[in-house]
Amino acid sequence: xxxxxxxxxxxxxxxxGKILHLQLDMVELPNGHxxxxxxxxxxxxxxxxxxxxxxxxxxxxxxxxxIDEVIWEIPAGKLDRPDEDPLEAAKRELREETGYSAxxxxxxxxxxxxxxxxxxxxxxxxxxxxxxGESHPDDDEFLEVSLVPLKELAEKVMAGEIPDAKTQVAxxxxxxxxx
Amino acid sequence: xxxxxxxxxxxxxxxxGKILHLQLDMVELPNGHxxxxxxxxxxxxxxxxxxxxxxxxxxxxxxxxxIDEVIWEIPAGKLDRPDEDPLEAAKRELREETGYSAxxxxxxxxxxxxxxxxxxxxxxxxxxxxxxGESHPDDDEFLEVSLVPLKELAEKVMAGEIPDAKTQVAxxxxxxxxx
Numbered sequence: 051x052x053x054x055x056x057x058x059x060x061x062x063x064x065x066x067g068k069i070l071h072l073q074l075d076m077v078e079l080p081n082g083h084x085x086x087x088x089x090x091x092x093x094x095x096x097x098x099x100x101x102x103x104x105x106x107x108x109x110x111x112x113x114x115x116x117i118d119e120v121i122w123e124i125p126a127g128k129l130d131r132p133d134e135d136p137l138e139a140a141k142r143e144l145r146e147e148t149g150y151s152a153x154x155x156x157x158x159x160x161x162x163x164x165x166x167x168x169x170x171x172x173x174x175x176x177x178x179x180x181x182x183g184e185s186h187p188d189d190d191e192f193l194e195v196s197l198v199p200l201k202e203l204a205e206k207v208m209a210g211e212i213p214d215a216k217t218q219v220a221x222x223x224x225x226x227x228x229x
Numbered sequence: 230x231x232x233x234x235x236x237x238x239x240x241x242x243x244x245x246g247k248i249l250h251l252q253l254d255m256v257e258l259p260n261g262h263x264x265x266x267x268x269x270x271x272x273x274x275x276x277x278x279x280x281x282x283x284x285x286x287x288x289x290x291x292x293x294x295x296i297d298e299v300i301w302e303i304p305a306g307k308l309d310r311p312d313e314d315p316l317e318a319a320k321r322e323l324r325e326e327t328g329y330s331a332x333x334x335x336x337x338x339x340x341x342x343x344x345x346x347x348x349x350x351x352x353x354x355x356x357x358x359x360x361x362g363e364s365h366p367d368d369d370e371f372l373e374v375s376l377v378p379l380k381e382l383a384e385k386v387m388a389g390e391i392p393d394a395k396t397q398v399a400x401x402x403x404x405x406x407x408x
Contacts, residue, residue: 054373055299064243065253070269072243072244072251080371081371085369086247087295088246088247090249090269113233114341115256116266116269116270120233120234121344160389161394162392162394163343165393166248167295169295170343171296190258190262192233192259207338208405210338210339213341213350214344215340215343215398216394218340219398223401226401
């Protein structure tokens with residue numbers, strides 16, 4: 051890795067928000083030149099693809115302000131603390147957003163949504179053995195929950211009709227495991 | 230969408246960088262309450278999964294400063310202008326980063342890597358009919374190019390060994406189409 055690595059020279063805090071922390075760093079490149087790096091620090095997140103016994107996925111329709119669109123997504127949310135157990139966070143987000151809890155949890159790996167400029171890491175889970183209950187979304191969270199067959203979702207992902215990255219990955223992985 | 234939509238009230242520019250533009254907006258929620266939204270504006274990007282006639286993917290190993298890791302990724306890059314044809318950008322990035330050009334281009338759809346806080350949209354392509362040439366990476370871009378069998382990559386994605394989101398999506402889509 052040494053011949054590719056960049057070394058931090060100076061780091062400046064530009065903005066510390068509730069969700070995003072923006073830094074402007076100066077780094078030394080492998081050839082000794084200096085370059086700026088605009089970096090978003092994010093606490094990390096989880097997402098869950100909850101699949102019912104009859105092969106349906108608990109999906110959410112949610113408005114996303116940056117893109118001004120209502121899109122289909124699997125349940126997801128930020129960690130409460132940097133050291134929170136991601137599995138506990140996944141159970142909480144599933145319960146709060148959809149009301150469901152699950153008996154059977156399987157890790158589907160992690161991913162960086164935008165490693166070029168953001169350190170957010172997302173932990174992904176497959177949840178089965180679902181039991182319904184009452185949802186408790188956050189105060190500023192408005193969403194609609196629907197059940198959609200996994201097979202139909204996988205076709206929509208392949209047809210380019212599901213624009214959310216984490217949902218594309220989770221649906222394709224779950225379809226490969228379960229179908 | 231009206232019962233989920235948030236209405237912009239005030240927008241403040243926090244930072245305008247070379248890659249990221251950070252805004253702090255105040256929005257009106259569907260229930261009439263006000264809330265802050267931290268929003269990253271990004272010009273948009275492309276990524277390409279280039280597959281050779283014998284089923285190998287042209288992959289890159291690249292250091293990503295925000296996560297302090299060297300990771301495997303498919304070729305990708307930002308648009309030069311907001312209105313640039315994404316296919317032209319994809320052809321340019323493939324040629325500059327790997328030296329390859331391709332006779333056969335197929336759209337694999339688009340995705341938002343982080344729609345909760347960033348408007349970046351990535352256009353994804355499958356490139357075949359590859360011809361090798363000389364690479365011309367950007368001045369501040371250091372990467373190593375390798376060929377990896379698509380089958381092996383799909384297994385690595387399923388095993389959680391490829392941490393880059395766009396690479397996970399592209400590999401799973403290409404594997405479903407070609408294998």
